[in-house]
Amino acid sequence: MNDFEKAEFWEGLSRLYTETLAMKEETQALKETAQALAESVHEQRIIAQEQSAIAQDNAKVVMSHERRLDRAEVLIEALLEDMRRHRLSVVNLDEKSKKALDLSQSVEQRLEAMLEEWKRRREGNT
Numbered sequence: 508m509n510d511f512e513k514a515e516f517w518e519g520l521s522r523l524y525t526e527t528l529a530m531k532e533e534t535q536a537l538k539e540t541a542q543a544l545a546e547s548v549h550e551q552r553i554i555a556q557e558q559s560a561i562a563q564d565n566a567k568v569v570m571s572h573e574r575r576l577d578r579a580e581v582l583i584e585a586l587l588e589d590m591r592r593h594r595l596s597v598v599n600l601d602e603k604s605k606k607a608l609d610l611s612q613s614v615e616q617r618l619e620a621m622l623e624e625w626k627r628r629r630e631g632n633t
Contacts, residue, residue, distance in 0.1 A: 580629075583622045590615045 508516075590611055 580622060580625055583618050583625075587615060587618050587622070590618075
């Protein structure tokens with residue numbers, strides 16, 4: 508091996524060493540980036556689980572309100588039916604009976620209006 512070949516060998520070895528160091532630095536940077544991404548994904552997963560739990564809690568609250576609204580609607584419908592039956596059963600219309608009938612009709616109208624309002628609200632929420 509002559510001096511030129513030796514110099515060429517050492518220069519090639521130096522370039523290989525320099526490239527190996529650069530690749531090692533890039534690999535380390537990629538590892539750090541991958542680790543940061545993994546941590547970010549883990550944090551996002553925790554946030555998604557928390558959001559899911561919140562959504563489930565909200566759904567439970569909505570369902571309980573829906574059930575309450577349904578019960579109120581059923582109660583009002585039963586009251587209206589009772590009032591209608593009672594109104595039809597009044598045979599003798601003396602003065603007190605007329606006042607009671609007027610009051611009954613007034614309450615019946617207000618209950619019907621409330622029932623319609625609840626139905627509109629429920630339809631608007633669905």
